[in-house]
Amino acid sequence: MKTLIKNGTVVTAGETFKSDLLIEEGVITSMAQGMSEEGADEVIDAAGLLVMPGGIDPHTHLDMPFGGTSSSDDFFTGHKAAAFGGTTCHIDFAIQQKGKTMVDAIQEWKKKAVGKAAVDYGFHVALTDPVDSSIEEIPELLKEGVSSLKIFMAYKGAFQVDDTTFLKALKKSAEHGLTTMVHAENGDAIALLTEELLAEGKNAMGYHNVAHSAAIEAEATARAVSFVEMTNAPLYIVHIACEDGLEAVRKGRAKGLPVMGETCVQYTHITDDWIDTEDFEGAKYICSPPPKGEDDKAAVWKALRDGTVQTVATDHCPFWFEGGKDGRIPGKELGKESWVKVPNGVPGIEDRFPVMWHLGVNSGKISPNRFVEVTSTNAAKIFGMYPQKGSVSVGAHADLVLFDPEMEHTISAETHHMNVDYNCYEGMTVKGWPKQVMVRGKTLVKDGEWLGEEGYGAFVSRDADNEIL
Numbered sequence: 373m374k375t376l377i378k379n380g381t382v383v384t385a386g387e388t389f390k391s392d393l394l395i396e397e398g399v400i401t402s403m404a405q406g407m408s409e410e411g412a413d414e415v416i417d418a419a420g421l422l423v424m425p426g427g428i429d430p431h432t433h434l435d436m437p438f439g440g441t442s443s444s445d446d447f448f449t450g451h452k453a454a455a456f457g458g459t460t461c462h463i464d465f466a467i468q469q470k471g472k473t474m475v476d477a478i479q480e481w482k483k484k485a486v487g488k489a490a491v492d493y494g495f496h497v498a499l500t501d502p503v504d505s506s507i508e509e510i511p512e513l514l515k516e517g518v519s520s521l522k523i524f525m526a527y528k529g530a531f532q533v534d535d536t537t538f539l540k541a542l543k544k545s546a547e548h549g550l551t552t553m554v555h556a557e558n559g560d561a562i563a564l565l566t567e568e569l570l571a572e573g574k575n576a577m578g579y580h581n582v583a584h585s586a587a588i589e590a591e592a593t594a595r596a597v598s599f600v601e602m603t604n605a606p607l608y609i610v611h612i613a614c615e616d617g618l619e620a621v622r623k624g625r626a627k628g629l630p631v632m633g634e635t636c637v638q639y640t641h642i643t644d645d646w647i648d649t650e651d652f653e654g655a656k657y658i659c660s661p662p663p664k665g666e667d668d669k670a671a672v673w674k675a676l677r678d679g680t681v682q683t684v685a686t687d688h689c690p691f692w693f694e695g696g697k698d699g700r701i702p703g704k705e706l707g708k709e710s711w712v713k714v715p716n717g718v719p720g721i722e723d724r725f726p727v728m729w730h731l732g733v734n735s736g737k738i739s740p741n742r743f744v745e746v747t748s749t750n751a752a753k754i755f756g757m758y759p760q761k762g763s764v765s766v767g768a769h770a771d772l773v774l775f776d777p778e779m780e781h782t783i784s785a786e787t788h789h790m791n792v793d794y795n796c797y798e799g800m801t802v803k804g805w806p807k808q809v810m811v812r813g814k815t816l817v818k819d820g821e822w823l824g825e826e827g828y829g830a831f832v833s834r835d836a837d838n839e840i841l
C-alpha cells in the first residue's frame with residue numbers, strides 16, 4: 373500500500389516547510405515537493421492543511437481501578453477518542469499491586485489493551501510495593517519494553533512509598549538507563565490535613581484544594597529535585613500544577629540537573645475555583661494535584677514557553693459524573709457526601725491536542741513548532757520512541773494529523789467520543805481541528821468519521837538511555 377500526501381505544510385518541532393510525503397507499509401519513505409502520483413494507491417490532497425506528527429500523550433489511566441470503581445474509558449473507547457482528537461500514541465500506567473511484581477502489572481495491563489487498542493501505546497510502571505525485590509526488578513522491566521518507572525510521593529496507604537525507596541529506585545533506574553517519574557505531593561501532609569478537615573465536618577468539594585494545596589505540591593517537588601541533586605539520576609516530574617513547583621524545577625534545571633517536567637492541559641485552563649462550588653458540580657474537576665489559582669495557571673503557560681516543562685499530558689482518568697446507573701459503573705457520585713470520596717481524575721485524551729492549539733498557538737503563547745514539541749516530539753524523545761514516533765521524517769511511522777487550522781469546532785460531551793458524561797472544555801469553540809488522523813499509514817478518522825478498528829493499535833517497546841531534555 374502506497375499513500376501519497378500532496379501539497380501539505382509539514383510542521384515539526386524544528387521547522388515548517390512545504391513537502392509531499394510518500395507512505396509505504398505504514399512508514400514515511402520519501403519527502404519532497406512535487407512528487408509524482410504514479411504508483412500511488414491513494415493520493416490525499418493536503419492543500420491548506422498542516423501535516424503534524426500525531427499527538428503523544430505521555431500520561432493516561434485507561435481502565436484503571438480506583439476508589440472502588442474504575443476509570444470509564446477502556447483501551448478501545450479511550451483510543452477512539454484519542455484518535456478523534458489527533459492523539460495517535462500514549463503511555464499508560466501499569467500499577468504494581470502489593471505482593472506482586474512490576475512485571476506482573478505490565479502483563480496485566482498488556483492484557484487490558486490487546487484486542488482493544490486502536491492507536492499505539494506503551495506502558496510506564498508504578499512501583500508501589502517498597503520491598504528490595506521491587507528495586508532489584510527494575511532492570512527486568514526493559515525486557516518488557518518498559519523504560520520508565522513511577523514513584524508516588526502521595527496516596528498514603530495505597531501507592532505512596534517512602535523517600536528511601538524513592539532514592540533507591542532513582543539510583544537503580546539511572547544505572548540501567550531507565551527514567552524515573554514522580555507524582556510530587558506530600559502524602560503525609562495530605563493524610564493529616566484530610567483527617568483534620570473531616571473531623572471538622574468540612575466535606576464540601578472545595579476542601580480538596582485545601583488538602584492538596586500549592587505548598588503540598590511545591591514541597592514534594594522541591595524535595596524530588598533535591599533527590600536529583602543527590603543522585604544525578606534523571607527524573608521526570610509528572611503533572612506540575614503550581615508556580616512554586618515549576619520554580620523548583622526551573623532552579624534544578626538552571627543547576628544543570630537532569631530534571632524534566634510535565635504539565636497537563638487542564639492546568640492551562642481550569643482553576644481551583646471550578647472545584648470550590650456550593651453544589652456537587654465541582655467534583656467534575658477534582659484531580660490530584662488539583663488546578664491552582666490564576667497566577668499558577670499563568671506560571672504553567674510561562675513554563676511551557678520557556679522550556680521549564682517539556683511536555684503537556686492529560687493524566688486522562690475519566691469518571692462518570694452521574695455513574696452507577698443506566699449500565700454505567702460508579703463514578704464521581706461516590707463522593708456526594710464528601711470530597712474525600714470523589715474519584716480523582718479528569719477526562720482529556722480527546723481534547724488535549726486541539727485545546728492546546730487553540731489556547732496556545734491561536735493566542736500566540738506558543739509557536740506551532742513548540743506546540744508539536746510539547747504535544748508529541750519531546751514525549752517520544754524522553755520515553756524512547758524517537759524518531760519512529762513524534763516526527764515527520766523519512767523512516768518514521770506515518771502517525772500523522774492532517775490539521776485544518778481554519779476549521780472551528782465546539783467541544784461538548786454531546787459529541788465527544790470519551791466514555792464519560794461531561795467535558796472540561798464544554799462549550800469551548802476551538803479554531804483548528806484534526807481533519808484526518810493516521811496511525812502507521814492507516815486512516816483512523818477522516819472528516820469526523822471513524823475508520824479505525826479495535827485491535828489495530830500496537831504496543832510500543834521503548835528503548836532505554838534516552839535523551840535528557
Ligand SMILES: [Zn+2]
Nearest residue numbers: 431432433687
Ligand atoms: Zn496520573
